[in-house]
Amino acid sequence: MENNELLSALMNRYFDFASDCVECKVQHIALYMLILRHNGGSAAKNKLVLSTADSMQTLKIGNRNTYSNALADLEKWEFVRILQHGKNQFQPYVIELCLFKSEQALNRQSASSELALYKQSTGNDQAVNEHRTDIEPALNRQSASSEQSVNEQNFGVSKTPDNQHKSPFPRAAKELNNNYLNINNSRELAEELEKEKIKKKEKEIQQKFEAFYEAYGKKVDKLRALKIWQGLTEADRKFALADAAEYNRRHPDKQFQKSPAVYLRWKNWEDEKPSQQQQDNSRWPNGLKKIIV
Incomplete structure (x- = not known):
């Protein structure tokens, strides 16, 4: 029951977003529905492995760039998080779903129900604990991600540490930027000199x-x-x-x-x-x- 409520919440949130987003295309909708189907109704799963070739064939997408761009858009819109990129059609993408707080509550209920059913079917507490260790990291990561997204939306402040936003080579980056500006200035100067030469x-x-x-x-x-x-x-x-x-x-x-x-x-x-x-x-x-x- 909780799984159906979670899937319904995820789909409702996506379609509410899609109705107001002019950039949202049919391939985005189809891809997100495919992800929910692979998820199997349990967003507590740690990782989802999407086969690039199979997904493109299912969605009738002939261009891999179209498929990759659609996934990147879903990540930009905070519906999924890409954990590993597929570099070609033979390498799969590894992703996980992004959940809001209301969806996390349903997700935790779904996870509790899943653990209860697992315990009932196995009768082994140790196996249940191992299964819990597979589920809880994903729940905690989704919770932290949701909290950060709320802070950014409400206050415009990210809780990501400052050192993650800074370039590890600030001096080199500044020098590259200055060199780029110097090259542009030199090119413009050369063009002006050439024009003057022609006029002369x-x-x-x-x-x-x-x-x-x-x-x-x-x-x-x-x-x-x-x-x-x-x-x-x-x-x-x-x-x-x-x-x-x-x-x-x-x-x-x-x-x-x-x-x-x-x-x-x-x-x-x-x-x-x-x-x-x-x-x-x-x-x-x-x-x-x-x-x-």
Whole structure:
């Protein structure tokens, strides 16, 4: 009878919680019901061993992470306590139920009834005492856990010793934290320096283009010429800038000059330069030379 009352109390508490918890999913409900079934109606059991593979098959859960996360959530919500984690699907989880004070009273009644029935069936006081030693540690641990939970909920104070909350290596943890902050700061500084470097490079390219465009004779299609200029290598920009004034001298008539965009696209600074005699002869038809009297 007491076992049924205990199971009813556990289920009622869980479903009251689940109705108000948006994070509670169907796998949480199914898993908790499976735990109560394995418990056999006696929360006084010291440990419950859950086979990962069998539990996943029973609950139709295909992903082990889903199963592990559901158990972790039940522990976070203080319905179970995980004593041993299953590292893979072949290793079981070892857990025990978490009880409130009202549930502990029912649990102790259930444990007393269980001992009485055990004594009646065995008639051996020594066996009863051994069975009591198996049950009482779980009852005491559940009682202490419940008292701590009540204190935390009512007063926001945990009775866990302070040294359990502190890192065993506070200096190392602080150094790691500082190193992490330094790495983040260094990364941000490097990104800022890279941005400044890019801006400086873009400004330098723009200034050199303005110098080229100013030296070039024909002033058309500036934006298209700038786009082509930006795609040139640094060496090509130097050659184009050095040849701009020379190109004007070779082609003094702007009407017959190429646009700066065409000049840059076809890299006309690489063209063969005519000799001085060829340039002089090109000024007179039929190769005539100017006669100075």
